[in-house]
Amino acid sequence: MAKVVVDPVTRIEGHLKIEVEVEGGVVQDAWTSGTLWRGYERIMQGRDPRDAVQIMQRICGVCPTSHCTSGTLTIDDICGIEPPPNGRIIRNLILGSNFIQSHTLHFFHLAALDYVDVTRVKSINVNIPPFQPRYEVPYNLPDDVNEFAAACYLDALVARRKAQEALAIWGGKMPHVQSIVPGGVSEVPDAQKIFEFITRIDELIDFIENKYIPVVQAVAEYFPEDFNLGIGCKNMMAYGGFPLEAGKDHVKTKKFIPSGIYLRGQDLPFDPAQLAEQVKYSWYNDDTHGQTPDKAVIEPNPTKKDAYSWLKAPRYNGNPLEVGPLARMWVMKQKDVRGLGDKAFSVLGRHYARAIECKLVANELKKWALELQPGQPVCVPHKIPTGSEKVGMGLCEAPRGALGHWQQISSSGRTAVYNCIVPTTVNASPRDERGVQGPMEQALIGATVQDVNNPVELVKIVRSFDPCFGCAIHVMTPDQKTISQFAIN
Numbered sequence: 001m002a003k004v005v006v007d008p009v010t011r012i013e014g015h016l017k018i019e020v021e022v023e024g025g026v027v028q029d030a031w032t033s034g035t036l037w038r039g040y041e042r043i044m045q046g047r048d049p050r051d052a053v054q055i056m057q058r059i060c061g062v063c064p065t066s067h068c069t070s071g072t073l074t075i076d077d078i079c080g081i082e083p084p085p086n087g088r089i090i091r092n093l094i095l096g097s098n099f100i101q102s103h104t105l106h107f108f109h110l111a112a113l114d115y116v117d118v119t120r121v122k123s124i125n126v127n128i129p130p131f132q133p134r135y136e137v138p139y140n141l142p143d144d145v146n147e148f149a150a151a152c153y154l155d156a157l158v159a160r161r162k163a164q165e166a167l168a169i170w171g172g173k174m175p176h177v178q179s180i181v182p183g184g185v186s187e188v189p190d191a192q193k194i195f196e197f198i199t200r201i202d203e204l205i206d207f208i209e210n211k212y213i214p215v216v217q218a219v220a221e222y223f224p225e226d227f228n229l230g231i232g233c234k235n236m237m238a239y240g241g242f243p244l245e246a247g248k249d250h251v252k253t254k255k256f257i258p259s260g261i262y263l264r265g266q267d268l269p270f271d272p273a274q275l276a277e278q279v280k281y282s283w284y285n286d287d288t289h290g291q292t293p294d295k296a297v298i299e300p301n302p303t304k305k306d307a308y309s310w311l312k313a314p315r316y317n318g319n320p321l322e323v324g325p326l327a328r329m330w331v332m333k334q335k336d337v338r339g340l341g342d343k344a345f346s347v348l349g350r351h352y353a354r355a356i357e358c359k360l361v362a363n364e365l366k367k368w369a370l371e372l373q374p375g376q377p378v379c380v381p382h383k384i385p386t387g388s389e390k391v392g393m394g395l396c397e398a399p400r401g402a403l404g405h406w407q408q409i410s411s412s413g414r415t416a417v418y419n420c421i422v423p424t425t426v427n428a429s430p431r432d433e434r435g436v437q438g439p440m441e442q443a444l445i446g447a448t449v450q451d452v453n454n455p456v457e458l459v460k461i462v463r464s465f466d467p468c469f470g471c472a473i474h475v476m477t478p479d480q481k482t483i484s485q486f487a488i489n
Contacts, residue, residue: 014469087184
């Protein structure tokens with residue numbers, strides 16, 4: 001039995017090590033290892049709860065708006081407030097613009113090079129990063145399709161910029177927006193901002209419909225074998241995102257992307273009380289295993305026996321479930337994705353679902369922008385309660401999947417416990433207490449590897465999840481030793 005180690009996996013966000021055992025050209029077992037520790041939750045302890053709005057955005061520079069949204073929702077929940085219509089819509093416009101930017105980044109600039117042969121495009125210098133180093137890939141696209149896809153790679157850079165500009169109209173800047181605040185937003189809509197936003201969204205819709213989706217369809221046509229690659233657990237989870245009405249209940253409020261569970265072939269309602277984290281194979285002490293996320297306070301233990309990842313193992317009623325665009329579109333019962341049947345649970349199914357979601361969100365953004373009412377309130381006042389302990393939950397959908405923040409405040413009104421369960425922690429989690437692998441590990445098992453010295457199939461599977469280990473883990477020494485200190489004038 002051959003052991004294959006890819007460390008680090010390139011063209012993803014952050015640092016991941018994967019290890020698989022291959023026999024007869026088929027993966028028999030797999031381990032995903034997050035190699036850095038995230039300490040952001042500890043930074044929040046003892047702070048004003050509202051600091052989460054800005055601090056937790058720094059978890060990731062690609063999808064900070066998602067962490068800002070979840071962090072703000074914890075405060076809304078603690079204070080018992082909800083934004084007025086303008087505030088709710090502008091939050092959706094900010095988050096949705098980030099979806100478009102992130103999905104475009106993922107497919108074209110991270111995953112597409114698994115399918116597009118840039119060495120056949122004379123106008124591109126392939127001897128520099130990000131085109132080197134790379135595995136040798138069996139490219140199937142005809143010359144004309146390959147040329148079109150390579151041109152779209154460059155066009156996607158412009159599309160990403162437009163999406164960031166659209167976001168900044170309402171967010172103030174990107175990355176790390178300034179305008180999302182407890183109770184709504186601080187940005188006031190007017191006709192000029194609405195016009196500028198819709199102008200950019202129209203251009204992005206054109207890019208998605210005429211370049212993004214056609215390239216994904218071409219890849220599906222010429223790489224049909226990838227509909228059988230990276231099958232995974234076939235269990236899906238979505239917290240739901242983009243609220244369409246006022247409502248303080250994170251689950252029951254009507255949303256554009258609904259919440260739901262798909263477990264062992266059945267569509268079920270989502271219950272956040274079923275979420276818990278396990279750490280048997282994670283570098284944390286076991287005395288807090290299986291705790292609900294509103295109570296989990298974990299102590300790092302980098303010498304723990306049998307552990308192999310800094311990621312915890314989130315489970316829903318004891319089950320590993322996949323999150324992300326495929327999960328959302330499946331729970332949403334989107335006809336094109338459900339129409340794929342079992343082929344949806346695959347590398348290409350994930351890419352296709354992401355492209356479809358990008359189009360759906362872009363179209364809704366234009367509609368929502370037209371619902372804004374200049375001159376109407378964008379925020380409601382709030383006051384952090386004191387005198388008793390309170391817990392706030394903030395559930396939303398990040399580009400990479402279901403995202404949850406939990407914040408517990410003390411009777412003095414300061415943060416006592418903060419915890420994040422991010423999409424990549426769910427997807428790339430290690431084994432749980434029963435030894436059941438996480439969704440990404442399960443997707444690797446059963447994959448055919450043509451050449452153990454060129455395991456392109458393995459990295460295709462990983463990239464199809466669009467993992468972000470910047471969200472899942474961060475560098476900090478377990479003994480809290482200062483690594484470097486700088487004085488900036």
